[in-house]
Amino acid sequence: MDDQPRLMHSTHGVGMAGHPGLAQHMQDGTGGADGEGRKQDIGDILQQIMTITDQSLDEAQARKHALNCHRMKPALFNVLCEIKEKTVLSIRGAQEEEPPDAQLMRLDNMLLAEGVSGPEKGGGSAAAAAAAAAAGGGGSDNSVEHSDYRAKLSQIRQIYHTELEKYEQACNEFTTHVMNLLREQSRTRPISPKEIERMVGIIHRKFSSIQMQLKQSTCEAVMILRSRFLDARRKRRNFNKQATEILNEYFYSHLSNPYPSEEAKEELGKKCSITVSQVSNWFGNKRIRYKKNIGKFQEEANMYAAKTAATATNVSTHGSQANSPSTPNSPC
DNA sequence: GAGAATGATTTCTT
DNA sequence: AAGAAATCATTCTC
Numbered sequence: 001m002d003d004q005p006r007l008m009h010s011t012h013g014v015g016m017a018g019h020p021g022l023a024q025h026m027q028d029g030t031g032g033a034d035g036e037g038r039k040q041d042i043g044d045i046l047q048q049i050m051t052i053t054d055q056s057l058d059e060a061q062a063r064k065h066a067l068n069c070h071r072m073k074p075a076l077f078n079v080l081c082e083i084k085e086k087t088v089l090s091i092r093g094a095q096e097e098e099p100p101d102a103q104l105m106r107l108d109n110m111l112l113a114e115g116v117s118g119p120e121k122g123g124g125s126a127a128a129a130a131a132a133a134a135a136g137g138g139g140s141d142n143s144v145e146h147s148d149y150r151a152k153l154s155q156i157r158q159i160y161h162t163e164l165e166k167y168e169q170a171c172n173e174f175t176t177h178v179m180n181l182l183r184e185q186s187r188t189r190p191i192s193p194k195e196i197e198r199m200v201g202i203i204h205r206k207f208s209s210i211q212m213q214l215k216q217s218t219c220e221a222v223m224i225l226r227s228r229f230l231d232a233r234r235k236r237r238n239f240n241k242q243a244t245e246i247l248n249e250y251f252y253s254h255l256s257n258p259y260p261s262e263e264a265k266e267e268l269g270k271k272c273s274i275t276v277s278q279v280s281n282w283f284g285n286k287r288i289r290y291k292k293n294i295g296k297f298q299e300e301a302n303m304y305a306a307k308t309a310a311t312a313t314n315v316s317t318h319g320s321q322a323n324s325p326s327t328p329n330s331p332c
Numbered sequence: 333g334a335g336a337a338t339g340a341t342t343t344c345t346t
Numbered sequence: 347a348a349g350a351a352a353t354c355a356t357t358c359t360c
Contacts, residue, residue: 236339236356
């Protein structure tokens, strides 16, 4: 009770000193002359506001309505909003730090690159393709591993998207809810649209930090998956005997120029169930190793020369073209 | 288990 | 960009 005059006085003081809105309202009233009467008016309103909680619900409701309809209400509301705005801003100014979204961008880029976010490319990302190409080796095993990778990646993708959607939905729902609540409350307490906007911003930041966590853990999951599959690239497996045979046959039958064309590489790759780059690797290795130690490979060279010669004879005798190399034999 | 063989990767050259 | 050369990392063979 003792407080109220002080409070009224101080509010009044602020209103007069710092808030032209109320001052103006107070001055351009209908009668004009008696400032004392206006002060009394505002004092009454504040008194009513302060005591509203002591009243019964019905009384309060009626009082609330009366206050809402009061001609001074908009002015008072504006003043209170301004006071609040000033105090809140001075408090917030210090604690409001803009989180660096560089990390968020990095995460987004990575998720996009890994094919987790963004359009689905038949479940296969660049990483999956790389894993497939790198794993190479025995056809069936490789494809099993590859599909395993793809399945796991799409699982991660699916979880990521459902979670993201859930967060977005929750964020929207919560924002709408809070906005409605604040709008509703702004009828009885000083909440400016600006403040509602700021509150929405805060909610969005909170939710985006949750999203960031989701993105981070998704990235981690992809990295683990990726490392499991891509680290297996060094876990090479030797080509099967038949593939090595086919490659050697080509190599020794083209010993004078062991550089298969792109088409020849593709054909060899198909025959051996390996990729074109694996064919290139094989020929690269073979050329350099042969050149380094021709003597060591002499026996092998002779063997394949005999073999291709035999095949050629067989072909010419039977008039069949099956199994013949793409280029005529040229024994060294 | 040591060393050879081999497929893949990296770096340099053409 | 393709290939040579060096090197790495794994697998095979003894």
